[in-house]
Amino acid sequence: MATELITCSNLVKAYGRKTALAGVDLHIGRGKIVGLLGPNGSGKTTLIKLLCGLLRPSSGELLVDGAAPGVYTKSIISYLPDRMYFADWMNASDLLNFFQDFYKDFSREKAEGMCAALGINPGDRIKTMSKGTKEKLQLVLVMSRSAQLYLLDEPIAGVDPAARDFIMNTILTNYNENGTVLISTHLIADIERVLDEVVFLREGKVVRHDTVDNIRQTEGKSVDAVFREIFRTIPYGGEE
Amino acid sequence: MLGKLMKYDLKSMFKSFTPLWLALLAVSAVNRFLVFRNDARFANGVSAFVSIFLYGSLCIAVVVVTIVLIIRRFYSGLLKDEGYLMFTLPVKTWQLVASKCLSATIITLLSMIAGLLSVFILVPGIQWHQLFEAISKYARFITGDMVLSGVLLLLLVLFTVIKSVTYIYTSLALGHLASKHRVGWSVAAFIGINVVLTTLGTNLVTLFSKEFPNVRWDFFPNSVSDIPATNGCLLALIGITLVQVVIFFFATERILAKHLNLE
Numbered sequence: 311m312a313t314e315l316i317t318c319s320n321l322v323k324a325y326g327r328k329t330a331l332a333g334v335d336l337h338i339g340r341g342k343i344v345g346l347l348g349p350n351g352s353g354k355t356t357l358i359k360l361l362c363g364l365l366r367p368s369s370g371e372l373l374v375d376g377a378a379p380g381v382y383t384k385s386i387i388s389y390l391p392d393r394m395y396f397a398d399w400m401n402a403s404d405l406l407n408f409f410q411d412f413y414k415d416f417s418r419e420k421a422e423g424m425c426a427a428l429g430i431n432p433g434d435r436i437k438t439m440s441k442g443t444k445e446k447l448q449l450v451l452v453m454s455r456s457a458q459l460y461l462l463d464e465p466i467a468g469v470d471p472a473a474r475d476f477i478m479n480t481i482l483t484n485y486n487e488n489g490t491v492l493i494s495t496h497l498i499a500d501i502e503r504v505l506d507e508v509v510f511l512r513e514g515k516v517v518r519h520d521t522v523d524n525i526r527q528t529e530g531k532s533v534d535a536v537f538r539e540i541f542r543t544i545p546y547g548g549e550e
Numbered sequence: 551m552l553g554k555l556m557k558y559d560l561k562s563m564f565k566s567f568t569p570l571w572l573a574l575l576a577v578s579a580v581n582r583f584l585v586f587r588n589d590a591r592f593a594n595g596v597s598a599f600v601s602i603f604l605y606g607s608l609c610i611a612v613v614v615v616t617i618v619l620i621i622r623r624f625y626s627g628l629l630k631d632e633g634y635l636m637f638t639l640p641v642k643t644w645q646l647v648a649s650k651c652l653s654a655t656i657i658t659l660l661s662m663i664a665g666l667l668s669v670f671i672l673v674p675g676i677q678w679h680q681l682f683e684a685i686s687k688y689a690r691f692i693t694g695d696m697v698l699s700g701v702l703l704l705l706l707v708l709f710t711v712i713k714s715v716t717y718i719y720t721s722l723a724l725g726h727l728a729s730k731h732r733v734g735w736s737v738a739a740f741i742g743i744n745v746v747l748t749t750l751g752t753n754l755v756t757l758f759s760k761e762f763p764n765v766r767w768d769f770f771p772n773s774v775s776d777i778p779a780t781n782g783c784l785l786a787l788i789g790i791t792l793v794q795v796v797i798f799f800f801a802t803e804r805i806l807a808k809h810l811n812l813e
Contacts, residue, residue, distance in 0.1 A: 387638070389638050
């Protein structure tokens with residue numbers, strides 16, 4: 311087991327002529343909740359996709375628990391994408407079987423308990439579920455694993471405040487405390503209270519990586535306020 | 551892991567195909583009683599035409615639906631949103647492709663069997679006992695070469711199915727590299743590959759005929775003594791098909807492993 315969980319050295323990802331990540335250097339340890347913060351298009355989703363092996367770096371090095379993305383890293387990463395990834399033909403029970411078959415760290419008992427609390431029956435078909443129920447089920451599956459690294463891509467975007475609370479509570483009460491949770495979002499105020507560290511991304515580069523305590527002490531402001539300062543855009547016709 | 555992947559791929563395919571196969575067999579049974587109520591009417595030219603037309607339509611329906619569903623399972627199962635689940639599973643890319651390919655092959659073979667069964671149901675008057683009697687009567691004339699021909703023919707059918715499936719996958723994998731109009735690009739890739747293969751095939755045959763003018767391509771034996779030559783041709787065809795399977799499979803695997811481009 312490597313001491314560092316995530317190591318990025320001069321990590322670059324380009325889509326054709328467009329550069330999404332322009333030389334990211336990042337070192338993240340274990341047992342932390344880390345916020346990956348940045349405006350839309352700053353490279354958050356690209357970094358997460360590289361970590362979970364959906365994309366390959368254009369150049370630079372990327373290691374998760376000391377290994378390049380592959381079968382091993384996929385077995386220790388629990389990934390929540392920013393979309394629904396279920397097959398329509400399955401029911402809830404099929405999905406639990408699927409996760410149990412492929413992930414050794416999946417706790418079926420935990421997942422069944424959470425499903426019952428949400429009123430999802432094993433025979434319920436995915437096709438007939440509402441968008442909100444599907445999102446919650448996906449979160450239940452991801453958080454029922456005792457993973458080393460949880461990659462949560464915009465888990466609270468586009469949901470109402472009550473659902474937001476449910477999502478944050480589910481994450482906090484279920485994650486493996488020896489593992490690290492990396493949450494990407496631009497809704498900082500809602501998750502600031504739970505973060506240990508933050509990584510600010512702008513135009514594909516890390517502009518700040520610090521602990522939340524340190525930011526509060528040195529700046530005397532909340533992370534949300536610091537974010538607004540860093541990413542402030544002057545509207546057309548406005549003044550500096 | 552391949553077994554586990556196949557379990558879910560087959561399960562999803564059976565959900566779509568079982569009703570299709572049952573419908574095919576049911577339609578055949580209904581038509582048998584509606585169209586051919588007795589053998590005498592079957593002898594009538596019009597009825598015979600109707601029977602061929604019906605069988606043809608049913609076959610076309612099964613073939614079209616099989617192809618469409620095989621494309622859909624690969625396209626939406628790996629290259630659309632479901633890809634976010636499948637490509638983050640702790641499995642190798644080749645296992646994902648192999649699982650889809652083997653499941654599609656099994657389904658295609660089962661569709662063929664269902665098609666064959668439907669003919670037996672649709673066409674009345676097949677005297678099974680006479681058929682078996684005839685087979686046993688001529689069994690002593692069957693040589694080892696003839697058995698080999700049968701086995702080679704079945705293998706050729708099997709590998710041709712696998713080749714067609716992997717050919718479709720390669721076209722879809724190439725099409726998914728585009729940022730827009732992915733289906734259109736997949737069709738273009740399908741046609742492009744066909745043009746390349748046809749050109750290559752024609753040139754190779756011409757070259758081969760020039761180099762070896764004495765070799766005869768005996769696909770249809772005129773006598774028992776021709777059968778070994780036919781088997782040689784079948785073996786060559788199987789070899790050519792296998793080479794294509796290997797190329798298509800690894801092309802698909804490499805594209806998805808190195809250049810995965812989910813929306």
